[in-house]
Amino acid sequence: MTEKLRLELPLLLPEVEDTADGCVARLVANLSAREGVRDAHIVAAEGDAPAKLCVHYDPDFLSLPRIRELAQSEGAKITERFGHLRWNVDGLSNQRRARTIAERLLRAPGIVEADASASGVVRLDFDREAISESDIRQLLGEMGLGVRAEPGRAPSSPAAADVADAHAGHDHGDEKGHERHDHGAGKEGEGHDHAHGGMIFGANTEIIFAIMCGASAAAGFAVEKLSDGPAWIPMACYILAYGLGGYFTLREAIDNLRMKRFEIDTLMLVAAAGAAALGAWAEGALLLFLFSMGHSLEHYAMGRAKRAIEALAELAPQTALVRRDGQTREIAVEELAVGDIAIVKPNERMPADGFVVVGTSSVNQAPVTGESMPVDKRPVDDPAGTAAQPDKVAAAHRIFAGTINGAGAIEVQVTRLSKDTTLAKVVQMVGEAEAQKSPTQRFTDRFERIFVPSVLVLVVLLLFAWVVIDEPFRDSFYRAMAVLVAASPCALAIATPSAVLSGIARAARGGVLVKGGGPLENLGTLRAIAFDKTGTLTEGRPQITDVIPADGATEADLLRIAIAVESLSDHPLAAAVASGGRARLGEVAIPAATDLRSITGRGVQAMVEGEAVHIGSPKLFGEVDGAPLPEGLRDAGVKLEETGRTTMIVRRGERYLGVIGLMDTPRGAAVATLARLRKLGITRMIMISGDNQRVADAIARQVGLDEAWGDLMPEDKVEAIKKLKAQDKVAMVGDGVNDAPAMANATVGIAMGAAGSDVALETADVALMADDLAHLPFAVGLSRQTSRIIRQNLYMSLGVVAVLLPATILGLGIGPAVLAHEGSTLVVVFNALRLLAFKDRDHV
Numbered sequence: 113m114t115e116k117l118r119l120e121l122p123l124l125l126p127e128v129e130d131t132a133d134g135c136v137a138r139l140v141a142n143l144s145a146r147e148g149v150r151d152a153h154i155v156a157a158e159g160d161a162p163a164k165l166c167v168h169y170d171p172d173f174l175s176l177p178r179i180r181e182l183a184q185s186e187g188a189k190i191t192e193r194f195g196h197l198r199w200n201v202d203g204l205s206n207q208r209r210a211r212t213i214a215e216r217l218l219r220a221p222g223i224v225e226a227d228a229s230a231s232g233v234v235r236l237d238f239d240r241e242a243i244s245e246s247d248i249r250q251l252l253g254e255m256g257l258g259v260r261a262e263p264g265r266a267p268s269s270p271a272a273a274d275v276a277d278a279h280a281g282h283d284h285g286d287e288k289g290h291e292r293h294d295h296g297a298g299k300e301g302e303g304h305d306h307a308h309g310g311m312i313f314g315a316n317t318e319i320i321f322a323i324m325c326g327a328s329a330a331a332g333f334a335v336e337k338l339s340d341g342p343a344w345i346p347m348a349c350y351i352l353a354y355g356l357g358g359y360f361t362l363r364e365a366i367d368n369l370r371m372k373r374f375e376i377d378t379l380m381l382v383a384a385a386g387a388a389a390l391g392a393w394a395e396g397a398l399l400l401f402l403f404s405m406g407h408s409l410e411h412y413a414m415g416r417a418k419r420a421i422e423a424l425a426e427l428a429p430q431t432a433l434v435r436r437d438g439q440t441r442e443i444a445v446e447e448l449a450v451g452d453i454a455i456v457k458p459n460e461r462m463p464a465d466g467f468v469v470v471g472t473s474s475v476n477q478a479p480v481t482g483e484s485m486p487v488d489k490r491p492v493d494d495p496a497g498t499a500a501q502p503d504k505v506a507a508a509h510r511i512f513a514g515t516i517n518g519a520g521a522i523e524v525q526v527t528r529l530s531k532d533t534t535l536a537k538v539v540q541m542v543g544e545a546e547a548q549k550s551p552t553q554r555f556t557d558r559f560e561r562i563f564v565p566s567v568l569v570l571v572v573l574l575l576f577a578w579v580v581i582d583e584p585f586r587d588s589f590y591r592a593m594a595v596l597v598a599a600s601p602c603a604l605a606i607a608t609p610s611a612v613l614s615g616i617a618r619a620a621r622g623g624v625l626v627k628g629g630g631p632l633e634n635l636g637t638l639r640a641i642a643f644d645k646t647g648t649l650t651e652g653r654p655q656i657t658d659v660i661p662a663d664g665a666t667e668a669d670l671l672r673i674a675i676a677v678e679s680l681s682d683h684p685l686a687a688a689v690a691s692g693g694r695a696r697l698g699e700v701a702i703p704a705a706t707d708l709r710s711i712t713g714r715g716v717q718a719m720v721e722g723e724a725v726h727i728g729s730p731k732l733f734g735e736v737d738g739a740p741l742p743e744g745l746r747d748a749g750v751k752l753e754e755t756g757r758t759t760m761i762v763r764r765g766e767r768y769l770g771v772i773g774l775m776d777t778p779r780g781a782a783v784a785t786l787a788r789l790r791k792l793g794i795t796r797m798i799m800i801s802g803d804n805q806r807v808a809d810a811i812a813r814q815v816g817l818d819e820a821w822g823d824l825m826p827e828d829k830v831e832a833i834k835k836l837k838a839q840d841k842v843a844m845v846g847d848g849v850n851d852a853p854a855m856a857n858a859t860v861g862i863a864m865g866a867a868g869s870d871v872a873l874e875t876a877d878v879a880l881m882a883d884d885l886a887h888l889p890f891a892v893g894l895s896r897q898t899s900r901i902i903r904q905n906l907y908m909s910l911g912v913v914a915v916l917l918p919a920t921i922l923g924l925g926i927g928p929a930v931l932a933h934e935g936s937t938l939v940v941v942f943n944a945l946r947l948l949a950f951k952d953r954d955h956v
Contacts (some may be wrong), residue, residue: 121163124187135190148173176495203257248945293798317865325357329397350393357400379600380449386593395926402934427479427514432463445530452526457515465528466570467509467942475519481623481882500526549654550629553608598916598929603909603937610944622892623881631877635860636899644851645801656692658773660748670770674745677718723765739766756810781886782815789890829854890952905940912936
């Protein structure tokens with residue numbers, strides 16, 4: 113005999129936010145190994161419910177309290193032992209170096225997982241029993257990386273560094289929420305340099321070295337060709353150019369060789385050394401100048417895209433004016449507490465998430481949601497009740513940190529700490545997205561690992577060409593060096609990450625959160641989108657349109673019972689019946705209902721005055737016991753459904769009271785949005801709905817959709833998405849809460865109105881911060897443009913190699929090869945930066 117126990121994962125591993133985290137796998141493995149435990153697995157989050165650990169156990173071996181105790185004990189042990197860090201670092205600004213750093217970290221004892229991004233983000237899972245945070249900081253320092261300190265918390269001693277560590281990353285300890293990263297610390301001139309802390313030119317060291325290298329090479333060439341000066345002068349200029357141009361390249365090559373890896377940096381140094389050996393100092397200096405210049409411009413491109421992301425963190429003000437104990441004072445936003453009243457003057461930025469309690473104003477929410485027009489805000493009617501349910505604050509009252517107040521002074525009650533605001537979560541998630549590689553980037557990484565050694569083999573073979581053909585060794589050596597330059601995939605290494613980072617940065621600026629290169633690329637190539645109906649294509653605010661009493665019942669009888677039951681539910685249809693019904697009845701007394709029970713996908717059941725009441729679709733009454741549905745009432749429901757109404761039939765005991773018709777109107781932007789999506793190349797759009805097929809068809813006709821699938825239970829929506837995905841890539845657009853399982857099974861899950869929903873932010877691959885369907889074409893258009901630029905970059909980088917490789921074998925010199933090769937790198941970099949200026953021309 114086997115029994116099951118489900119425990120909420122956040123209670124066992126409080127600091128783990130993702131079921132893909134290694135600590136989750138450790139917890140499952142440790143419990144599965146226990147005697148008496150038959151199986152342990154994770155049940156994915158659904159709706160507002162978090163992910164759960166499901167344990168199948170034998171009650172003859174283990175009691176229920178013992179299983180609970182074991183799970184909690186194992187979770188505590190893992191939390192105590194394994195830590196997570198996510199640090200922003202200086203000195204990591206190209207993808208090749210990021211890859212090398214990640215592999216070096218993984219070789220360190222105690223580091224379980226490591227990932228590094230060219231945008232300067234390092235993520236680590238580590239075993240505290242084998243390595244400490246200060247050891248990791250020291251290890252990064254040895255690699256030339258500096259962990260950025262938070263503003264005002266720069267550690268001045270090793271002890272202070274350990275304290276800062278606790279705030280710099282989340283570590284499965286007691287520092288939850290101190291994962292705030294200093295997105296401003298990397299500005300120009302503040303020590304952000306390419307692994308060269310303390311270099312004389314700071315952040316600009318590499319590009320200045322590259323310019324000086326070019327100047328030295330040009331001076332040497334001019335003296336050599338245009339004057340009769342001493343021979344040592346051009347030689348000295350070339351040697352200086354070699355030193356300046358090769359300094360940073362040599363450092364990275366040494367790092368790579370320590371890892372027993374041959375990267376592009378190594379190939380360039382070998383080619384430059386070969387040119388010098390042949391006496392072609394000018395060509396070698398030109399090679400190092402263009403390579404170092406391309407390298408520094410690559411850093412510039414990644415840095416610019418990164419700064420566009422970091423600018424998000426600077427949207428929130430540093431201080432807030434609050435009223436406490438009858439006094440008004442200015443405090444740091446980090447000191448704001450839930451329940452504080454913040455006073456926001458006209459044209460100031462909002463210091464925290466909350467709701468308006470005093471005053472009216474229009475608020476520019478574009479920094480967070482991307483909405484082009486200010487949104488009117490007014491005070492809530494019941495501050496105490498609203499504070500008790502902060503996640504259900506209506507848009508007319510809700511305030512987001514970082515948004516801009518209009519002409520009216522308002523007072524805002526704080527509902528979230530500064531570290532938990534929507535803006536803070538977006539900044540954190542965008543930062544995490546930077547480190548996630550896209551499918552194309554993973555392909556190019558694999559390609560480089562095969563291609564670079566293959567180039568070295570080819571070069572070695574060409575060195576011996578003089579054995580086969582009648583030419584001096586010098587010519588064979590020169591040809592081999594030219595091939596080495598031509599075949600080095602410099603542009604390929606930057607082709608994808610520069611475009612992905614620029615695309616993510618531009619999306620974030622437009623109120624769209626894209627969680628990594630994978631969703632960005634997939635959204636740019638898919639041709640099918642499935643839409644949930646309620647709240648996505650429709651307003652999600654249904655209203656009572658028809659009340660048809662059954663024979664022997666009155667409208668008041670029908671509405672009184674319906675209101676009593678539906679008042680206990682938080683479903684949008686239930687809220688519409690409760691509010692609309694009260695408006696129709698006026699002051700009529702409503703009986704109390706109890707024991708509400710949901711019958712998933714069909715309706716609800718409750719007790720009213722000692723009798724069972726059922727409310728739901730016609731299908732409900734074919735499945736529950738009791739009197740069958742009268743033919744007249746069934747026909748009335750069918751007629752309502754044919755006009756697009758959602759029907760709710762009410763039965764009290766054995767007596768039918770009637771049918772209520774509700775209508776959810778399509779969003780005003782739905783028709784135009786779908787038309788724009790078609791222009792962008794989305795050829796198939798399907799609406800999936802739990803409503804009956806007639807209602808689904810009626811709404812589909814109104815918005816201009818050809819396909820509508822109705823009568824779908826939540827699990828049917830999942831199967832529908834799987835069916836569509838088997839045919840082609842498909843995106844699922846919904847609210848990110850009720851649709852979470854279907855979105856998780858789509859190629860790309862897109863949540864609307866995510867700014868007001870933590871669950872939507874967590875579950876979606878792409879989150880439209882505003883509850884505005886018109887932002888979807890912007891997201892798709894940007895993804896399409898990103899995919900195009902990635903393809904262009906790949907064609908450019910591979911095409912140049914494909915042309916230069918045979919050309920150099922047939923005699924093209926090092927100089928022209930260098931110009932073409934490094935020129936392609938610059939084209940790729942600036943092509944990617946175009947994404948930062950992307951505009952949705954049809955929707956400004």
